[in-house]
Amino acid sequence: IMRDAYENIMEDFVEDFSEVVSTSIIDEEDVTTNKEIDKASDDLDDLLADLI
Structure with missing residues (x-):
């Protein structure tokens, strides 16, 4: 859990x-x-307009 918390803190810091x-x-x-x-x-x- 501590590792994940530290990783999240460092990602946010960066x-x-x-x-x-x-x-x-x-x-x-x-x-x-x-x-x-x-x-x-x-x-x-223009081509489409001519077809209509």
């Missing part, structure tokens, strides 16, 4: 005091890919 900052980096390739996906989505929307 979670509370670890300062891992996650940063998102968007490069030009990501922007280009997103634009291509948006264009493909728009094209598909």
